[in-house]
Amino acid sequence: MDPGQFLRASRVIIVAGKGGVGKTTVAAALARMAAREGLSALLVQVEQASALAALFRRPQLSYVESTLAPAAGTEAEVRGRTITPDDALLEYLEDHGLRRISRRLVSTGAMDVVATAAPGIKDILILGKIKALERSSGADVVIVDAPAAGHAITFLLSVRGLLDAVRVGPINAQAREVLDMLSDPARCSVVLVTLPEETPVNELVETAFTLEDQVGVGLGPVVVNSVYPPLSGLDTPPETAAEAVGEVLTPAEVEALAGAARFRRRRQDLQRAQIARLAERLPLPQLHLPSVFAANLGPAEVDLLADTLRAEVTGLPDVVPSSPGPR
Amino acid sequence: MKPIDDLDSLVGHARVLVCCGSGGVGKTTTGAALALEAARRGRRAVVVTIDPAKRLADTLGIGSLTNTPSRIAGEWPGELWALMLDTKSTFDDLVLAHAADDDQARRILGNRFYRNISGALSGTQEYMAGEKLYELHEGGDFDLVVVDTPPTRNALDFIGASRRLTNFLDHRLYRMLMSPTRAYLRAVNLAAQAFVRTVSKVVGGEVLDDALAFFRAFEGMEEGFRERAARVEALLADEGTAFILVAAPRVDAVSEASFFTTKLEESKISVAALIVNRMHPRLGTGRAEADRERAQRFAGTDLGSLYANLADLRTVADGEKAHLTELAANVAPAPVVRVPFLDHDVHDLDSLARISEHLFRS
Numbered sequence: 056m057d058p059g060q061f062l063r064a065s066r067v068i069i070v071a072g073k074g075g076v077g078k079t080t081v082a083a084a085l086a087r088m089a090a091r092e093g094l095s096a097l098l099v100q101v102e103q104a105s106a107l108a109a110l111f112r113r114p115q116l117s118y119v120e121s122t123l124a125p126a127a128g129t130e131a132e133v134r135g136r137t138i139t140p141d142d143a144l145l146e147y148l149e150d151h152g153l154r155r156i157s158r159r160l161v162s163t164g165a166m167d168v169v170a171t172a173a174p175g176i177k178d179i180l181i182l183g184k185i186k187a188l189e190r191s192s193g194a195d196v197v198i199v200d201a202p203a204a205g206h207a208i209t210f211l212l213s214v215r216g217l218l219d220a221v222r223v224g225p226i227n228a229q230a231r232e233v234l235d236m237l238s239d240p241a242r243c244s245v246v247l248v249t250l251p252e253e254t255p256v257n258e259l260v261e262t263a264f265t266l267e268d269q270v271g272v273g274l275g276p277v278v279v280n281s282v283y284p285p286l287s288g289l290d291t292p293p294e295t296a297a298e299a300v301g302e303v304l305t306p307a308e309v310e311a312l313a314g315a316a317r318f319r320r321r322r323q324d325l326q327r328a329q330i331a332r333l334a335e336r337l338p339l340p341q342l343h344l345p346s347v348f349a350a351n352l353g354p355a356e357v358d359l360l361a362d363t364l365r366a367e368v369t370g371l372p373d374v375v376p377s378s379p380g381p382r
Numbered sequence: 383m384k385p386i387d388d389l390d391s392l393v394g395h396a397r398v399l400v401c402c403g404s405g406g407v408g409k410t411t412t413g414a415a416l417a418l419e420a421a422r423r424g425r426r427a428v429v430v431t432i433d434p435a436k437r438l439a440d441t442l443g444i445g446s447l448t449n450t451p452s453r454i455a456g457e458w459p460g461e462l463w464a465l466m467l468d469t470k471s472t473f474d475d476l477v478l479a480h481a482a483d484d485d486q487a488r489r490i491l492g493n494r495f496y497r498n499i500s501g502a503l504s505g506t507q508e509y510m511a512g513e514k515l516y517e518l519h520e521g522g523d524f525d526l527v528v529v530d531t532p533p534t535r536n537a538l539d540f541i542g543a544s545r546r547l548t549n550f551l552d553h554r555l556y557r558m559l560m561s562p563t564r565a566y567l568r569a570v571n572l573a574a575q576a577f578v579r580t581v582s583k584v585v586g587g588e589v590l591d592d593a594l595a596f597f598r599a600f601e602g603m604e605e606g607f608r609e610r611a612a613r614v615e616a617l618l619a620d621e622g623t624a625f626i627l628v629a630a631p632r633v634d635a636v637s638e639a640s641f642f643t644t645k646l647e648e649s650k651i652s653v654a655a656l657i658v659n660r661m662h663p664r665l666g667t668g669r670a671e672a673d674r675e676r677a678q679r680f681a682g683t684d685l686g687s688l689y690a691n692l693a694d695l696r697t698v699a700d701g702e703k704a705h706l707t708e709l710a711a712n713v714a715p716a717p718v719v720r721v722p723f724l725d726h727d728v729h730d731l732d733s734l735a736r737i738s739e740h741l742f743r744s
Contacts, residue, residue: 074405075635106634221589224582253727254437255406286691288684296684311666315692318663325725348694349701351633 056371059092062196065244067189067236068275069211071201072248073258077280080352080360081248081344082200083110086133087361088368089196090124095131097194098123099138101181101202107135110357118142124354134194140177143184151225178213179226182233189236189243211237211245211270240273248278249333251326260336276340276371278364279330283323284345289316342367388717389655389741393420393526396654397622398519401530402646404638407630408659408721409530410437411728414464415737416626417528421460422738425525428463428518432511432532438464443730451518456731463524465514472510473500480606489599495592496599507532512614519617624654627713631658631702636709643712653713657741658706659721662699670696 062085070082086096100107100116108116111123116135124133148154188197201211214237217230236242245266249259259277266272288296293312297304304312334341344363347356392399393416401413413429420427428451431438439447442454442464449468456462474491481487490496499506511529518527582590617623625646629639643653673693680686710718721740728734 075407075630075632223588257440286687288687289691291684291688293685293688296688300680300683300685302680302685307666308668311668312688312692314663314665315695316688318665318695319691321725322723346694348697 056368056373058088058365058368059094060373061368061371062089062092062094064275065240065242065273066195067185067197067199067243069199069201069243069245069272070248070278071211071245071262072278073255076248076250076255077344078248079106079200080110080357081246081278081280081364082198083107083357084344084360084364085246086196086198087124087357088364089198090126090131090133091129091361091365093129093131094195095126095193096133096196096198097188097192098133098135099185099188099197099199100135101138101200105200106352107200110352110354111135112353131195138181138184140180143180144177147180147183147229176217176221176226179217179230179233182211182214182237183229186233186236211266211272215269234270238271238273244273244275246275246278248280250281251279251329251333253329256329256333256336259333263337263339274339276342276368277333277337278342278344279333280344281346282326282330282343283319286319289320340371342371389416389657389719392416392624392626392654393742394423394425395622396624397526397620398515398617398624399526399528400515400618400623400625401528401628402625402642403531403628404635404642407628407635409433409628411441411734411737412626412628412657412659412741413528413530414438414441414728415734415741417464417526418456418458418462418731418734419738419742420526420528421456421462422458424459426461426463426523427526427528428465428524430465430467430511430514430518430527430529432467432507432530436466438466438530441728441734451523454731460525467507467511467514469507469510470497470500472514473506476510476513476607476610477603480603480610482602486599486603490596493592493596493599495589495596512618513610516610516614516617619651625651627653627656627716629656629658629709630660631662631705633701633705636705639709640712643709653716655716656710656713656718657721658718660723661720662695662702662723664699664703665692665695668692668696670700 068085070078070085072078072081082098086098089096097120098107105116108114108123111133113121113123113135116137118137118139120134120136122132123135124130126132185197185199214230214234218227218234221227221230247259247263249255263274263277267274293304293309293316330341330343342364344360344367347359349356399413399416401409401416403409410431410433413431417427417429429438431447436446439445444452444454444464447464447466449465449471451463451465454462454464477490477496478487481490508531511531515527515529518524627639627642627646629635639656646653670693673689673696677686677690677693680689706718719741721737724733724736726733728737
């Protein structure tokens with residue numbers, strides 16, 4: 056599949072997955088992949104603390120857009136911003152002619168009372184803002200780093216819940232519009248991220264079906280992160296490998312090399328089994344990203360992942376099924 | 383409880399163990415392993431999970447769990463029980479216990495605003511976890527209650543959760559809304575009127591009416607709730623309660639763990655032990671840089687691959703060690719227990735027992 060076509064399939068891409076699977080890194084890599092295709096990207100951070108800015112070696116993001124990676128040559132720009140419920144509520148109230156009361160509403164904690172009266176209201180304000188960005192943002196692609204853990208589902212499911220709780224008024228209208236966006240694959244798709252491990256795979260499958268059944272979102276390919284890249288020669292005993300190049304190893308070196316090879320082979324076998332299990336249980340195309348053996352991730356690693364992502368997307372068939380199909 | 387205790391004396395003597403940490407670090411499995419160990423030492427232990435992902439049931443190798451403790455059969459002198467917190471039924475039970483009569487209980491349980499807050503409100507889950515913990519502890523059926531906290535950054539809301547509800551009850555707006563009839567609107571100040579109008583405008587008058595009906599129905603029960611909340615809070619601060627921080631050695635998980643440590647300190651709670659799961663092995667004493675050079679020198683040969691792999695693994699292991707040094711200093715003198723990468727995720731008692739081996743006998 057052409058990477059540009061993949062990135063243009065929907066304006067909004069929501070990257071979701073449980074904590075620790077590398078969701079933020081994948082969101083950053085997607086943005087850089089877009090930039091390198093000449094498509095400008097806006098990265099949206101929904102959680103307070105996130106490593107997103109650090110991946111670009113930039114200061115923490117704020118509610119006002121800033122540049123994460125400038126345009127250079129044929130590369131487009133990557134920008135970033137946060138969306139917090141309090142800021143989104145303020146903006147919402149101001150847009151609805153309630154500017155005078157809005158600051159007090161947030162500062163007195165009345166926002167919490169409102170959120171109590173209608174749970175999901177915070178999520179809907181964030182999603183509502185994302186929907187507004189879909190229309191108004193100058194960026195070609197809006198990439199959302201969704202909240203971690205089980206919250207990603209609650210976050211997207213909250214729309215349905217809110218429609219039940221709030222049956223009239225502007226919030227109801229807002230929820231309907233958000234649902235329209237979420238359930239239209241031409242406008243919004245969800246990229247789920249997982250690790251090639253047992254529990255993350257189980258949870259990913261569960262999340263995929265819940266999102267499909269209950270929200271009706273279009274699911275993009277699944278990103279399997281931290282896959283050991285293939286490395287030939289790990290089956291050769293260290294002594295034999297050394298002999299072949301005329302080297303002699305100390306017993307300690309032999310032990311360390313053999314131990315490391317054994318560890319990696321075992322982990323690779325386990326990863327392969329989990330990747331196969333994921334393919335069996337969830338008929339969505341998979342994009343594999345390699346483990347990055349660096350102490351701290353930065354722009355160089357993000358670009359490396361963006362390149363891999365591009366290659367993986369290019370390897371996809373042209374038509375991406377939009378439904379995970381029968382269970 | 384003093385942080386100098388080791389893990390052994392914690393499972394042997396603590397009355398409550400709270401496992402906290404970010405998502406995906408193995409809190410549920412660790413909690414189950416601690417409860418299992420207590421049962422093996424002859425104690426009556428119950429493990430409570432807040433995670434709706436059924437992970438505890440999977441870990442214990444059983445089909446499902448409910449809001450009341452199920453006994454896990456096994457060959458040990460003590461008892462092992464488990465339950466999965468059902469926020470809504472726990473809240474319902476609390477309402478039933480505090481309501482003056484059936485009519486009051488019925489009015490509250492049937493209220494739509496109540497159904498919203500009891501099922502979905504963030505913070506309610508943490509509040510009910512504290513409540514369940516208290517109930518199990520007070521019931522006298524268990525020597526040790528182990529609980530894992532929700533997998534969110536605000537998991538430590540758990541500590542102040544019960545106070546937050548009582549604060550809510552003390553809130554000016556709440557008192558205003560509690561005025562018996564809509565006539566209050568004429569009496570209260572303009573700002574309050576504007577607030578009520580705004581809320582109606584945003585969420586619709588229906589939601590507001592539900593809320594008002596709830597607050598009216600709730601009248602008279604605040605005192606009971608407040609008292610109970612104070613007792614839950616006292617239990618969490620009790621010296622028989624210990625907080626165990628669970629982490630993974632990844633850089634993001636470690637910074638989350640540091641965040642938790644700070645949050646606990648703010649509540650005057652110290653970490654009793656730090657358990658780090660999924661540690662990579664550190665092979666030999668050689669340096670990763672030297673391995674990398676050799677990998678380059680022998681690039682394209684099997685020896686080159688073997689060195690490249692060793693360099694990767696040593697880089698990861700050294701990075702993990704570096705990430706943990708600061709965290710270990712933060713929680714000192716609490717002991718740090720490291721659990722290696724395991725080949726399989728835990729989904730039966732045998733594999734759970736292997737985690738216990740790593741925690742207690744290695």
